[in-house]
Amino acid sequence: GLLGFPGGFVDRRYWSLEDGLNRVLGLGLGCVRLTEADYLCSHLTEGPHRVVAHFYARQLTLEELHTIEISAVHSRDHGLEVMGMVRVPLYTQKDRMGGLPNFLGNSFVGTAKFQLLFALKILNMVPEEKLAEAVAATQKPKKLPVDH
Amino acid sequence: GLLGFPGGFVDRRYWSLEDGLNRVLGLGLGCVRLTEADYLCSHLTEGPHRVVAHFYARQLTLEELHTIEISAVHSRDHGLEVMGMVRVPLYTQKDRMGGLPNFLGNSFVGTAKFQLLFALKILNMVPEEKLAEAVAATQKPKKLPVDH
Numbered sequence: 001g002l003l004g005f006p007g008g009f010v011d012r013r014y015w016s017l018e019d020g021l022n023r024v025l026g027l028g029l030g031c032v033r034l035t036e037a038d039y040l041c042s043h044l045t046e047g048p049h050r051v052v053a054h055f056y057a058r059q060l061t062l063e064e065l066h067t068i069e070i071s072a073v074h075s076r077d078h079g080l081e082v083m084g085m086v087r088v089p090l091y092t093q094k095d096r097m098g099g100l101p102n103f104l105g106n107s108f109v110g111t112a113k114f115q116l117l118f119a120l121k122i123l124n125m126v127p128e129e130k131l132a133e134a135v136a137a138t139q140k141p142k143k144l145p146v147d148h
Numbered sequence: 149g150l151l152g153f154p155g156g157f158v159d160r161r162y163w164s165l166e167d168g169l170n171r172v173l174g175l176g177l178g179c180v181r182l183t184e185a186d187y188l189c190s191h192l193t194e195g196p197h198r199v200v201a202h203f204y205a206r207q208l209t210l211e212e213l214h215t216i217e218i219s220a221v222h223s224r225d226h227g228l229e230v231m232g233m234v235r236v237p238l239y240t241q242k243d244r245m246g247g248l249p250n251f252l253g254n255s256f257v258g259t260a261k262f263q264l265l266f267a268l269k270i271l272n273m274v275p276e277e278k279l280a281e282a283v284a285a286t287q288k289p290k291k292l293p294v295d296h
Contacts, residue, residue: 001237001250062227069232070223078216084234087227089149103149107253 004109005055005116017054031067034058041118043111055115055147056142057123088116090126101124101137152257153203153235153264165202179215182206189261189266203263205271236264238274240282248274249285 010020022033038056045051060068065087072078072085087098104113117135120126126134158168170219179232186204193199208216213235220226220233237247252261265283274282 001247001253003254066221066227069226070218073214073217073221077162078217079235084217084232085235086232086234089231099149101149102255105149105255106151107250 001083002107002109002112004112006082007053018056021054021056022046032058032060032064040122041115043114045111051110053111053115055119057113057119059123088120090120092130096133097137099134100130101134104134104138149231150255150257150260152260154230155201166204169202173279174197179219180206180208180209180212188270189263191262199258201259201263203259203267205267207271236268238268240278242283247282248278249282252282252286 006025007021008024010017012020015023018035025032025034034056038058040055040057043053043055045053069085072082075082078084089103091099092101093099104117108116117131120131121128154173155169156172157164160168163171166183173182182204186206188203188205189262191201191203193201217233220230221231226232237251239247240249241247252265256264266280269276269278
């Protein structure tokens with residue numbers, strides 16, 4: 001029920017971070033193999049279970065992305081732990097909510113929202129002022145859903 | 149950036165509701181054809197643009213669902229208006245948030261959340277008390293995301 005990035009725990013006695021990540025991705029995404037060059041940032045979660053989340057990002061061609069989406073639907077995890085895969089809209093529509101602002105209003109797991117915003121900023125995927133506007137829009141009180 | 153059901157506007161001069169719906173679904177979902185027997189409810193939206201949303205639901209086998217998911221990834225709309233397709237978790241995890249409650253905490257377009265809750269209830273897809281608990285859980289103030 002939450003949006004997040006694929007990943008998992010790595011047993012550091014047996015695996016490097018990248019080997020562990022590629023093992024997990026292999027179950028769901030198939031063809032991509034990430035390396036140290038794709039490392040972006042790390043984040044220490046708060047709360048009783050302190051977890052360090054290491055975040056990797058890779059630029060794909062549209063064709064590569066589509067191949068991953070197709071392989072994800074066919075993967076063994078699909079429908080169990082993973083309920084689907086969605087693209088992130090990088091645009092903002094004229095109404096100032098459509099696209100990225102609405103997407104950021106969804107519910108994210110753990111540090112996923114922080115990781116997404118960090119990647120969008122550091123990889124220059126969204127103009128800085130558009131990103132700031134989108135973040136600001138999701139912090140306004142939302143209209144309540146109409147339930148009759 | 150919002151969760152919703154596939155659908156669209158129907159020009160009633162030329163199309164029945166079901167023909168119009170099947171035309172739209174044909175662009176994205178491929179194989180399913182809905183009929184009057186699949187009609188569930190209608191809903192008049194509020195606001196300046198008053199729209200009547202007619203909602204149809206069809207029970208699928210797991211195999212049929214998977215076929216639709218595969219065809220959706222291959223469809224022409226994919227990546228443009230539609231950013232992906234996700235399954236709805238019908239379970240609630242022991243922490244009382246994982247699964248359906250978290251899913252309901254996401255952002256929905258128009259009447260989609262109402263339609264989903266109505267379908268889950270009327271089709272007995274989730275035990276009534278679990279559904280009530282999930283709805284109640286999403287109405288509590290949420291913990292704010294931790295942004296460092």
